[in-house]
Amino acid sequence: MQAISNRFNYLFRSTKGLVLVAIALISLVTAIWGTLSGPMVEWGVKDVTVRLLGMQLVEAEREGRIIMLYHTIAMAVVAIEVYFITGAVKMKKHEQATINATITAGYLTSMVFGLWFAYFGHNFVFHGLFLFGQSLVFFAGILLAAALWPWRKEYRVRDSAYAHGPGGIDLERVAFFTMTVATLGSAVFGAVTGSYWGNGHETFLAEDLIREPYKTPLQLAIIGHLHIMLTLIAVALALIIGRWFDFKGILHKIAMPLMILGTIIVTAGAWAVVPFRPIAHIIIYVGSVMVMLAALMLVIFGWNKLIRERLAEQGIKKATVWQGVKALLHDPLKFGSLWQMVYMNFTVSGVGIFMAIKLDEIFRVWPAREERIALTGHWHILSGIIATIILLYYADLAGLKGKARRWFGWLVILCSDLAFGAVTVFSMKRLFVSESAQQPLVNWTMVLTDVGLASVLAVLAALMLWRLIDLFKKEGRWAQELAEAGLATPVAAEEESISDQEVA
Amino acid sequence: MKRIFVLLTLTALLATGCVPSGEVPTTPPPLLDTGIDPNAWAEVPAGEFLMGLHDRETLVDYDYEMMVTSVTNAQYAEYLNQAVAAGTVKIMDDQVVGYYPGDEFHGYEHEKKIEAGDWLHVPLDDPGLRLDFDSTTFAPKPGYENHPMVMVTWFGAKAYCEFYGWRLPTEVEWEKAARGTDGRPFPWGDEIERNNANFYSSFDLFEKIVGKQGDTTPVGFYNGKVYDGYQTLDSPSPYGLYDMAGNVWQWTSNVYEGVHYRYMRGGSKADYAYNLRAWTRNNAGPDYFSPNVGFRCARDK
Incomplete structure (x- = not known):
C-alpha cells in the first residue's frame, strides 16, 4: 500500500x-x-x-x-x-x-x-x-x-544582479504575475463568448472566417482569444526557461520591463480586436516586438552562459571560434530550448510578418483554402515549437544524462525543425511552384514532415517508456525525485521496503 | 550523429519512392465511358432546405435546373470554337479573354476593384489545361474529353453559361442541389467512402498515374460502375446530380458587397474529405484558375 x-x-x-x-x-x-x-x-x-x-x-x-x-x-x-x-x-x-x-x-x-x-x-x-x-x-x-503577488516584502530582490524596481520589487515576478493576470482575462474573453453558444454564437474555426468582410463581435472575441492564449503560453514558457538558465545581469534588467510592458500591450491589442479592430493590429505588433526583444535577450544571455560554462569546464581560457561553437552545442537540451525560440522566427514570426505585409499582393490572390493552410500551418508550428521546448526542459528535469541526453536533444531539435521547415515550405508552396506542377514538392514536404514528426514522437515515447519502467523500480529515479521534493519520509521509504520484502 | 542523417535521408528517399512523381502525365489517360450524359439537366423543386454547417432553414421559392455533371473539356472546347467565331471571346497573348462590365466597388478593407474590360477566361500556356489549340481550333486532349473543364476563371465559367442563355448557380442553388432537404453533409448521405468521390488520397484509378493529389475523373465516374476492376459507389445527389462532392471545385455566381472574391463549392481531387462537405466554401478572385476548379450551369425552369 x-x-x-x-x-x-x-x-x-x-x-x-x-x-x-x-x-x-x-x-x-x-x-x-x-x-x-x-x-x-x-x-x-x-x-x-x-x-x-x-x-x-x-x-x-x-x-x-x-x-x-x-x-x-x-x-x-x-x-x-x-x-x-x-x-x-x-x-x-x-x-x-x-x-x-x-x-x-x-x-x-x-x-x-x-x-x-x-x-x-x-x-x-x-x-x-x-x-x-x-x-x-x-x-x-x-x-x-x-x-x-509581487509586492510582498518577503519576495523583494536581494541580489542586485536581477531586474528590480523601486524598493527591490522583483521584476521577473512582476512579469510572471502580469502574464498570469493577462491569461486569466484572456480566458474570460473566450469564456464569455462560449457562454453565448447556441444563443447568438455558433461553433466555427477561425481559419474559416478569413476573407469575411464582416465578423460579429463574438467571432472577433474568439479570434482574439485564441491568438492571445497561445501568445501568453509562449510568454510563460520564455519566463520559465529564463528561470532555468538563472537569467540575470544587464540583459535581464532590460528584458523584464520589456516582457512586462510587451505582455500588457499585446494582450490589450488582442482584446482591442473587438472594439477597435482597425488599430488592434498595430497595438499587437508593438507588444509582440517588445516580448520578442525580451526573448532575444534571454537567448543571448543563455547561449553566452552555455559557452562560458562549458569552456570553464574544459579549462579553456582563450577559445577559438570553433571551440566556442562546440561549447554552445555541447548540451542540446539547453541549447535547443533557446534555438527553438530562434527557429520560431523563421517558421512562425517571419512567415507571419511576411503574410501581413504581402497579404493582398500574394496571399489573397491564392484561393482561400491555400491561405487557410498557411494560417493553420503557422500556428500548428508555434504550438509544436512550444511543445518541443517543454520536452527539452522536462528531459533535463527528468535527469537525462550522457549519450541519452545528447541523442534525445538532437533528435528532438533536428527532427522537429525538419518537420516545421517542411510544413512552412508546404504552406508557402504557391510562392515557388504553380498548382499544376506542385505534386513533387507536396510529396517531398509531406514525407519530410511525417518523418520529422514521427521521429519526435518516437523519442518522446522512448522517454515516457523509460520513466514508466522506472516507476516499477523500488528505488528508481522517481523515489529520488520524491525525496528531493521533500515528500518522502524515511519512515515511508522504510515501510515500503518492508512491504516489498513481505511481498517477496 | 552521422547515422541519424543517413537514416533520415534513407527513410525520406524510401518514402518518397513509394509515391508517383506527380509530374503532369505525358501519356493520355484511358477514355472511360461513365454512361452519364454531360448534356443532361436535373430539376430541383422549390422549397425549404437546411443550409450551411448549422443547418439554417433556407427557402428557394422557385424551381430550377442544374447540369447533371460539370462542364466537360469537350463541351468547353466546342463552346470556345463557337464563341471565338461569334466574337464574344478573343485570343490574346496565349490567353482566352472576354469582356466583363465590372463590379460595383465599395472600398472595403482588402476589396480589390474589378473594373470593366477584358478579363482572363482560360490560360492557354499552362500545362494544367486539358485542351489543345492549333491557333484556329480548340479540341480536348485525348482521354480528357469527358473530364471536367479546369483552368477556367470565374469570367470564363460565367461566359460559357451565358453564351447558351444559362447562368452560374448561386451558392444557395448549388447547396440545395447538392444535399437536398434532409441536411445530409454529402450528396449521397452522411458518410464518405473512398469510392464515393475523387478527393485527396482517395486511391482512384487516376491517382496511380499522377500521385495523391490525383487527376480529374470523368464526369459521373462515381455511379456504381466498375472500371478496370475499380468499383465505384453510386453517388448522385438527391436530385440526380453527379460530382457535387470532389473532383473539382465549382464556381458559383454570387457577387457580394465588400468582397471581390467569387465562391466555389464541392471540394476537389486535391482536398481532404472534410472539404467535400456540402456547406464548405472556397473562394478566390474571379481571374483565378486552377487544375482543381471547374463549374456547371443552372437555368430557370
Whole structure:
C-alpha cells in the first residue's frame, strides 16, 4: 500500500511527477487522436481507431470536436507551465500544493469528459464536467496570481544582479504575475463568448472566417482569444526557461520591463480586436516586438552562459571560434530550448510578418483554402515549437544524462525543425511552384514532415517508456525525485521496503 | 550523429519512392465511358432546405435546373470554337479573354476593384489545361474529353453559361442541389467512402498515374460502375446530380458587397474529405484558375 501511496505522491504531488503525468497524457491523446487526420486517414488507421474505440463522428460536428480537443490539450499544457512556475518561483508550500492540486483536478476533468463528450456520444453532463474542469483551471490561475503577488516584502530582490524596481520589487515576478493576470482575462474573453453558444454564437474555426468582410463581435472575441492564449503560453514558457538558465545581469534588467510592458500591450491589442479592430493590429505588433526583444535577450544571455560554462569546464581560457561553437552545442537540451525560440522566427514570426505585409499582393490572390493552410500551418508550428521546448526542459528535469541526453536533444531539435521547415515550405508552396506542377514538392514536404514528426514522437515515447519502467523500480529515479521534493519520509521509504520484502 | 542523417535521408528517399512523381502525365489517360450524359439537366423543386454547417432553414421559392455533371473539356472546347467565331471571346497573348462590365466597388478593407474590360477566361500556356489549340481550333486532349473543364476563371465559367442563355448557380442553388432537404453533409448521405468521390488520397484509378493529389475523373465516374476492376459507389445527389462532392471545385455566381472574391463549392481531387462537405466554401478572385476548379450551369425552369 505504501508503495502505491509513494508513487501516487510522486505523480500527483511533486513537480516532476505532475509534469510527467501531464506529458504522458498529452502524448497518449496525441497518439490516439493524431490517427484521425493527415496521413493516418490515408493509411486507413483512422477507421481502425474509430471502430476500436467506438467513436461517434458526425460530419457536422467536426469543428466542435476539434475545438474541444484543442482545449483539452491546451489545459494540460497550461497545467505543465503552472507546475513549472510553482516549482521555480518562490511561494509558500501550501500555495504551491493548492494550486497544483486544483489545476490537476481541473485539467484531468476537462480532458476526460471533454473528449468523452466530443468523441463518444453527447452526454451533456460530461459537457458540464468539461466546463467545470476548465473553471477549476481558471480558479487555479486566480490562486497562482495571488501567490505571485509581487509586492510582498518577503519576495523583494536581494541580489542586485536581477531586474528590480523601486524598493527591490522583483521584476521577473512582476512579469510572471502580469502574464498570469493577462491569461486569466484572456480566458474570460473566450469564456464569455462560449457562454453565448447556441444563443447568438455558433461553433466555427477561425481559419474559416478569413476573407469575411464582416465578423460579429463574438467571432472577433474568439479570434482574439485564441491568438492571445497561445501568445501568453509562449510568454510563460520564455519566463520559465529564463528561470532555468538563472537569467540575470544587464540583459535581464532590460528584458523584464520589456516582457512586462510587451505582455500588457499585446494582450490589450488582442482584446482591442473587438472594439477597435482597425488599430488592434498595430497595438499587437508593438507588444509582440517588445516580448520578442525580451526573448532575444534571454537567448543571448543563455547561449553566452552555455559557452562560458562549458569552456570553464574544459579549462579553456582563450577559445577559438570553433571551440566556442562546440561549447554552445555541447548540451542540446539547453541549447535547443533557446534555438527553438530562434527557429520560431523563421517558421512562425517571419512567415507571419511576411503574410501581413504581402497579404493582398500574394496571399489573397491564392484561393482561400491555400491561405487557410498557411494560417493553420503557422500556428500548428508555434504550438509544436512550444511543445518541443517543454520536452527539452522536462528531459533535463527528468535527469537525462550522457549519450541519452545528447541523442534525445538532437533528435528532438533536428527532427522537429525538419518537420516545421517542411510544413512552412508546404504552406508557402504557391510562392515557388504553380498548382499544376506542385505534386513533387507536396510529396517531398509531406514525407519530410511525417518523418520529422514521427521521429519526435518516437523519442518522446522512448522517454515516457523509460520513466514508466522506472516507476516499477523500488528505488528508481522517481523515489529520488520524491525525496528531493521533500515528500518522502524515511519512515515511508522504510515501510515500503518492508512491504516489498513481505511481498517477496 | 552521422547515422541519424543517413537514416533520415534513407527513410525520406524510401518514402518518397513509394509515391508517383506527380509530374503532369505525358501519356493520355484511358477514355472511360461513365454512361452519364454531360448534356443532361436535373430539376430541383422549390422549397425549404437546411443550409450551411448549422443547418439554417433556407427557402428557394422557385424551381430550377442544374447540369447533371460539370462542364466537360469537350463541351468547353466546342463552346470556345463557337464563341471565338461569334466574337464574344478573343485570343490574346496565349490567353482566352472576354469582356466583363465590372463590379460595383465599395472600398472595403482588402476589396480589390474589378473594373470593366477584358478579363482572363482560360490560360492557354499552362500545362494544367486539358485542351489543345492549333491557333484556329480548340479540341480536348485525348482521354480528357469527358473530364471536367479546369483552368477556367470565374469570367470564363460565367461566359460559357451565358453564351447558351444559362447562368452560374448561386451558392444557395448549388447547396440545395447538392444535399437536398434532409441536411445530409454529402450528396449521397452522411458518410464518405473512398469510392464515393475523387478527393485527396482517395486511391482512384487516376491517382496511380499522377500521385495523391490525383487527376480529374470523368464526369459521373462515381455511379456504381466498375472500371478496370475499380468499383465505384453510386453517388448522385438527391436530385440526380453527379460530382457535387470532389473532383473539382465549382464556381458559383454570387457577387457580394465588400468582397471581390467569387465562391466555389464541392471540394476537389486535391482536398481532404472534410472539404467535400456540402456547406464548405472556397473562394478566390474571379481571374483565378486552377487544375482543381471547374463549374456547371443552372437555368430557370
